[in-house]
Amino acid sequence: MPSDFFGKIIRFGVVGASGVVVNAGVFRTLLWAGLDHRSMIAQAAAIEASILSNYLLNAPFTFRQRYALTALWNFNVASAGGAGVQLGTYALLVHGYAMQKVLADLLAIPCGTAITFGASYFWVFGKRKSANAGH
Secondary structure, three states: OOOOHHHHHHHHHHHHHHHHHHHHHHHHHHHHHHHHHHHHHHHHHHHHHHHHHHHHHHHHHHOOOOOOHHHHHHHHHHHHHHHHHHHHHHHHHHHHHOOOHHHHHHHHHHHHHHHHHHHHHHHHOOOOOOOOOOO
């Protein structure tokens, strides 16, 4: 396992935490701006804003790579996959095991995060050269 693997996990988590702030801020702003009656649109926009923010931070900070449109697209796909795993885990815990909803959410988040990190590490950024390679 590469020596910087655990550092990448930590940096990915820090970036993810900033994405939560972006998501909440965009969502609240859109509701305030008049999308209160269309909260699903506001939520979708907030999710995409956080994914974009996470990509813009993860590429140089976590994975030490330059921006690329293909990587941005792949990061969106990876994030959607992670969200699907999170949602499925949440549904299983709440509906299959009658777990309390907040606890289920807290247990589901790392499952989705692990999928998104793995896809980012091995697929989105794994085959590209580092921005610092050769320097």
